[in-house]
Amino acid sequence: MKLKINGKTHEFSGDTAMPLLWFLRDELQLTGTKYGCGMALCGACTVHVDGEPMRACQLPISATEGKSVTTIEGLDTQHEHPLQVAWAEHNVPQCGYCQSGQIMQAASLLAKNAAPTDEEIDNHMSGNICRCGTYPRIRNAIKSAAKGE
Missing domain, CATH: 1.10.150.120 ([2Fe-2S]-binding domain)
Structure with missing residues (x-):
């Protein structure tokens, strides 16, 4: 499976039910997206999927196939948003x-x-x-x- 994250394509071959948050943090080392409650209630893990805010702690990787994911690191690479x-x-x-x-x-x-x-x-x-x-x-x-x- 291919994922587009912050404008770059990444390969994923694991369990597609895994929450996106773990792939971002553990595999890609994009640690700006935080783990808060783990139940999509606090918003610490908010990312954009095709421009819409989504909670990465409960979003299965499979739901992002063919879509563009933006994390805080990709919002503005110079941190000047x-x-x-x-x-x-x-x-x-x-x-x-x-x-x-x-x-x-x-x-x-x-x-x-x-x-x-x-x-x-x-x-x-x-x-x-x-x-x-x-x-x-x-x-x-x-x-x-x-x-x-």
Whole structure:
């Protein structure tokens, strides 16, 4: 089976029921995508599959065949995506563990809605948990990236 991840094709010959997260982290050493709850409830493992946010901890590799997967490492190889810049400028991370999933979820929002309201941001980000409670900073960073500040 061939997988397209961050623009590169990778071969996979194992159990296609294996969650994508384990292939990303263990085989490809793409450790930016985090393991959080393992039940697709916290959002730490969020990646894009054909532009849609998906939870890699519960997504079988078979579901990605013929699709394009983007991880935090592939969002912007120079780490200069407007959200990554805004995250730093707004000092969003505290412990930082959830941040790659938060950024990937936010990127999917801005790809569809260039000027989201606070309510739209809160609704779209509601499935991503930050145990440090940096939600106001996350919202501000998203608004800043949307405005191109």
